Amino acid sequence: MNKQPEVLKIVILYAILGCIWIYLSDSLLIWIVRDPLIIGQVAMFKGLFFIISTSCLLFFLISRLNTKLKRSTSELHKSESHLKTLIQAIPDLVWLKNKDGVYLSCNLEFERFFGAKQSEIIGKTDYDFVGKDLADFFREHDLKAVKAGRPTINEEWITFSDDGHHALLETIKTPVRNNNGELIGILGIGRDITARKQMEDELRESEDKFRLTFSFSPEAININRLEDGLYVDVNDGFSRITGFTRDDVIGKTSLELNIWADVNDRNVLAQELKDKGFYENMETKFRRKDGKLITGLMSAKIITLKGVPHIISISRDISKRKQYERELLKMEKLESLGILAGGIAHDFNNILTGVTGNISLANMHLDATHKSSKPLAAAEKAALRAGELAQQLLTFARGGEPIKKIVSPRHIVEEALSLILHGSNVKEIVDIPDSIHAFKADEGQISQVFHNIIINATHAMPTGGTLTIIGRNETLNDHNKLSLTPGEYLRLIFADQGCGIPGDDITKIFDPYFTTKSTGNGLGLASAYSIITKHGGCINVSSVVGEGTTFTIYLPSLGETYSLDQVNALPLEHNTKIGNSVLVMDDDAIVREIAESMLKHLGYEVTTCVDGDEAVELYKQASKSDTPYYAVIMDLTIPGGLGGKQAAKKILEEFPKAFLIVSSGYSNDSVMSHYKDYGFIGAINKPYSINDFKTVLNSLPR
Known part of the structure; x- marks a missing residue:
C-alpha cells in the first residue's frame, strides 16, 4: 500500500499546529515570562522550529509533485507510443505537412504506397518525389482545405512514373491550427480505392448492360x-x-x-x-x-x-413459330401421303389406262342406242372418277411438280363456275378486271383448286347465296407477312355467304382426309393447299360462323396481261418434219396395247417397245428407212431398264430435231413439269384417253 498520502497529512497537520503554537506562544511568553533573555532564546528556538517544519513540508510537497510529474510523463510517453503504433497500423495513408507543404511525418502505408522511406520524404515536398503535374494537383487540394477551413474530400488519380500504373486515392485533408488559431500544417488521410472504384465501375457497367438489355430486348x-x-x-x-x-x-x-x-x-x-x-x-x-x-x-x-x-x-x-410448325406438320403429313401415293400411282395409273382405254375403244365400236352403251358410260365415268382421285394423290407425291404454261386466271375461273354452278341456286359475282396479270401454272391443277373451293362454297349455301370472286394484281415486298418471295403476284378471293367454319375445324381443313361431310374424302382442300404451295404461292382461310368463309390465294404472276387468244396462239418452236409413224415405249403390256389401239384408231402407224435401249435402237433404224418416226411417246419410269429421260438424251444427241413426248403416271423428279428442259416437245399424263393423244399429237407441227 502507498503510505505517502498518510505521511503528508501528518506533516501538514504538524505544520499547522506548529504555526498555531508559535502564534499563541509569543503572547503567553510575554505575559508569563518577563525576562527578555529567555524570551529571545525561545524566539530563536521558534524560528529554528519553523524553518525545520517548513523545510519538511516543502520536501514532502516537492516529492509529491515530482512523483506526479514522473507519472504524467510516463503516461504521456505511453500515450504517444500508442498513438504512433495506431497511426502506423492504420491501413490508410496518413501524413502531416507544414503550411508550406513540407512533409513533417507519414506512416508506413504512405511509404509503401509511394515506394519511398520516411527519411526520403520528411523535410521534402511533393515536388521532390512526384511529377510536377501531380504535385501541383496535391498542392491545389491542400490549399483548398486551408481555404475551406474544414476537412475536404477528394479523389486523386496517381500515375506512377516507374511502371505507368494508376491508382485512385480518396483523401481527407484537414487544416491543423494551434491554440491561437494559427495554421501550422495540413493533416492528410488517404485510402487506395482503385479496386473499389473498379468494382463500382464494373457494377455500374453491369447495371447499364442489364438496363439496356431490359429496356431494349x-x-x-x-x-x-x-x-x-x-x-x-x-x-x-x-x-x-x-x-x-x-x-x-x-x-x-x-x-x-x-x-x-x-x-x-x-x-x-x-x-x-x-x-x-x-x-x-x-x-x-x-x-x-x-x-x-x-x-x-x-x-x-x-x-x-x-x-x-x-x-x-x-x-x-412464338405464335408465328407455332404457326410455322403447324404448316410444317401439315407439309409432313402431305409428304407422308405423297410417299404412299408415289408407291402405288405408277401401277394404279397403268391399270386405269387399261380400263379407260378399253371402255373408250368399246364405245367407238358401239352405236349410241346399243344397250351396252349406258353401262359402259357409267363404267367410264367411275374409272375417270378413280383417275381424278389418283391425280389428287399424285399432287402430294414427290416429283409431282406442276406442268406449267401461261394461263389466264379469268378464263379458268369462269370455266370452273360454268361447270359447277350450272343449274344451282348459288349466284356468282366475278370482279376480275381486264388488267389482271397472267401467270404460269398447271392449268389442270389450278382448275382442280378452283373446283374444290367452289364446290365447298355451294355445299355451304344449300339454300342459296352469293359467291364473290375478286382478282387483283399485287406487289409483295421483302418483308411481307405471307413469307413469300418478293415480286408480282395475283391475289384471288373466293368469298361465300355460307354457314362458316367453326374455330376448332378451321385449323384442320387443309389436313389430308379431314372432312365434315358424310360423302367427302378429305382430299379437296389438302390437294388445293399442296398445289398452291408447289406453284410458289399460298392459300389462307378466314371464316365467321353464320356469315361465311373467305379463301385468299396468292400466285406469282408474270407482271403483264395476256388475252385468251394470246395464250392459245403461243408458238411452238419445233421443226416441220412430216410423218405418220409413232413409236410407243412402255414397260406395261396393257398400256402398250391400249396406246397402240388408240393411235391406230387416230390413223397412225404404231410400233411398241419395252424399254429405252430398244427405243433408241428402233429410232436409229427407222431414221435410216423411208418411214422415220414422226414422234416417240416414252414412259418416264422403266423399273430395271433405261427410262424415258435417259433414252431421250441418247436420241437427241444424234437426232436433235426428234419429236419426243414424255408420259408418266408418277415421277420422282420435275421432268413432267419442265419437260422442255430435257428435250421433250410435249407431255401426257396417265391414265390417258384418245382425246389426250389427239391433243398432244395435233399440237406438233406438220
Missing part, C-alpha cells in the same frame, strides 16, 4: 414481387407483345389483369419456382390487352432486390 421482360406477384417493372418488349403499358401493370398482379389464358399454368410455374428457384421454356398462352391469345415461351428465376425475393420472367412470342 425484343422479348417481354417483367419483374414481379414473389410474395404476391405484384408487377414491379416491365420493359418495352412486354408492352409491345402484350399491349399493356407500364402504367397498366405496375402495382397489379397478372391475375388482376387476366393475362393467363389458363391459370393452372401460373400455378405450375409458381410450384416449379418454389421447388427449384427457376423454370425454363414453359410454353403457355397469354391474353393480350385486346383479348387476343398469343403463345409464349417463358423462363423465370427468383432474384433478390434490396433483400426482397422477386421473380424475373422473360417471355417470347
